Amino acid sequence: MDKWVLIDGNSIIYRAFFAMPPLTNSAGLHTNAVYGFTTMLLKLLEEEKPTHMLVAFDAGKVTFRHEGYEAYKGGREKTPSELSEQFPVLKELLQAFGIAQYELSGYEADDIIGTLSRLADEQGVETVVVSGDKDMLQLASDHVTIALTRKGVSEVERYDPAEIKEKYGLTPLQIIDLKGLMGDTSDNIPGIPGVGEKTALKLLHEYDSVEGVLANTADLKGKMKEKVETHQDSAVMSKRLATIFREVPLEKSTDELAYGGYDAQTLADMFRKLEFKSLIERMALPEAGGGADAGVPAEAPTYEVVSAASLGKAELASLLASSESVYIETIGDNPHQARLIGLAIANGERIAVLTYDDLMDPALSAPVRSWLEDEKAPKRGYDLHKAELALGWIGISLRGIAFDALLAAYLLDPTESSQTLAALIQRHRLSAIQTDEAVYGKGARLQVPEGEALANHLAAKADAVRRLVPLLSEELEKGNMTKLNDELEQPLAVVLAGMEKQGIQVNPAVLEDLGAELEKGITRYMSDIYTHAGMEFNIGSPKQLGEVLFEKLGLPVIKKTKTGYSTDAEVLEKLEPYSEIVKMILHYRQLTKLQSTYVEGLLKEIRRDTGKVHTYYRQTIAATGRLSSQYPNLQNIPIRLEEGRRIRKAFVPSEPGWKILAADYSQIELRVLAHISGDEKMKQAFIEDADIHTKTAMDVFGVTAENVDANMRRQAKAVNFGIVYGISDFGLSNNLGITRKDAAKFIEQYFAVFEGVRTYMDTIVAQARQDGYVTTLLERRRYLPEIKASNFNLRSFAERTAMNTPIQGTAADIIKLAMVKMDAELRERGLRSRMLLQVHDELVFEVPADELELMKTLVPEVMESAIALDVPLRADVSYGDNWYEAK
């Protein structure tokens, strides 16, 4: 049985372009639309198993539809160059897939598809038409189903005539009448002005067709009658424009559409050119390519893989002494619970592999263990931070970390989504290694091989590190980041591991009591909400909640998400006046959030044996240079509302009589801004240690300190925040609930006062445009390729990022410096106090009573002197019996 799949190429590539995040290969070619198209193709091939396939394209600019209506498809924005450059690529890709493509001068893709689907219908061939355009529904029939893309491209929704009937109450052909009445702004088809989908459907249910409506205008009333009568011609013309022409003189026989599968080698070469690594992986395409610029194939290893067990004592000792790299393998995302798989130690010719079992055999592993723990034996590796934790939990302390390829790769491009070894190797055009997923599988299918397969993979990774180290070092040097790496990030990794291993004590009783209290509140609100709604439903489901609020109770819809009604807190606050249920829902949300994320979530993370939680700070995630925190995230523990703030009472010292001491930078980001912009007015404010938001209000509103009221200060504060985030009038207006015009006025007034800030913002954007990147005070770098995009949204985002990253990133640099210095201070002074947490602008310690007075001065001193700026840095310190009290 034949099965045809007909694809509307133009429609799908457009959808793909706007649905996919920007993506370029290393040659700078945009590939996102082609990527999206490809994922859709793969899905179709798998699900439909077509015998015949065709991708149709529009040809030329003028089609028969323009005869008599020149404005057809007028008013469309020009295709962005980022997309138009992908058309030839797509056509090449289709060739590689072996899929037929067709275009015919004077006709659009949908006419070609219309004609072919008519033939399919006549011959009774099962056919699927794929498009993003609802017009295509008119082609549906007993044999032809229409697959419309839905959110993204790879997901489609299928329609046969019955489903169209169900959804619209129309036959496929009536879809044409629908468009005749309602028009289509994207094609510049007018329809009847003022008639939208709702009205059009109502009319069609009554009168069947455009002609039917026009013949019965007498039945209509008022405005509606007037509109329909005035725009009769328009409706008729619109219907004509919307009608897909199904008699195109095809110069192609349907035999030419036969699909015989793709050639794996050809496709792999194409994917490599596009750098679709994940797809090569997913489809298990061959590694080596025949093409000129195909990826670098895996070469025969230049090293010998040996089991450490098979080496003589002397041989092993000499290999360790001359080691060039080490790779330590763990499985599991949380390094505190990760399973240590094994390790490989490489010098040029020989790579020794130890499995976990080998490592647990004291006789065998003693020399390796002492090498790992030897501060003087330099280790060059990959993600040694994680390795240090995993080793730490089995009683081995990793010392002497000299270079970390992951950290270096992050500094070289902190936005790169994949920093895996396989990806790094490929980016540097070194001979390929297998991905972890290919070797281990993932999720439920995760299976670590034994013996040689595992040894070879570990060895390949150790070898990969060995080859990457000199390349990455050199690139760091070129980017002026050697010092940042060697003196800040690398030492910090060790400091972080120490903090993480130490952990922070959590008192479960505090959480359990709070949990019991929350439970009561949750039960109460739940029953109140059910009573008020007149039914029971899952309040936690935005979908069900939306149905209750907006359909059952009829509250006004404020905002929509891409899947339905929005019910977020911002929306609910606007709905408060309409129904008492809204406030209950807000309270319910607040309590359940605390219960599930903070009470239950935190309890789950407490180690049974020690009563502590051990977070994992990730040093290679945030594009700005900040840390992030996982398992649990201790950087988002509630503080703003009292109810949530009480969670902090559970964080206590791990030794009796000790205190929790916390110190936070005051206004560090605005101080950084004052420094890097050099704005005199702002610098002066900090030199005087003024309240910056009040000072801003005074200057922007032109009043004296006494005349700054709370509202003025609040607005000034919002503007200051906006400045740090890369301001836009839209963003500020949204935040302050004022018009965009007023917001723009505010910003203008602000810039009139802080001229240096304006100059800085202009300069940094220009610089980003010129260099392609921005830097922080310590030369941390972030590339912003989209600063040159023609797409307004992409470009604006890049511009805001250019403004924000040097500020947020420099603040991150500074607290990281303070952490490294603080750690050294504690050591050198032989103090027992321990640094436990970092929360972006705050450091948290546990401190014995006899060190409290010293630490109260030492911590802020170290933080304030971490770096000298043109304005003073200020850190406020506080302490108490738990984190809540340290406020």
Add this chain to the structure above:
DNA sequence: GCATCATGCAA
């Protein structure tokens, strides 16, 4: 089982 979405917490 897995990915994605909506939501909300922090700086």
Add this chain to the structure above:
DNA sequence: TATTGCATGATGC
């Protein structure tokens, strides 16, 4: 259509 993150429950494949 304001910057950077992470965890949760619901949902749909």
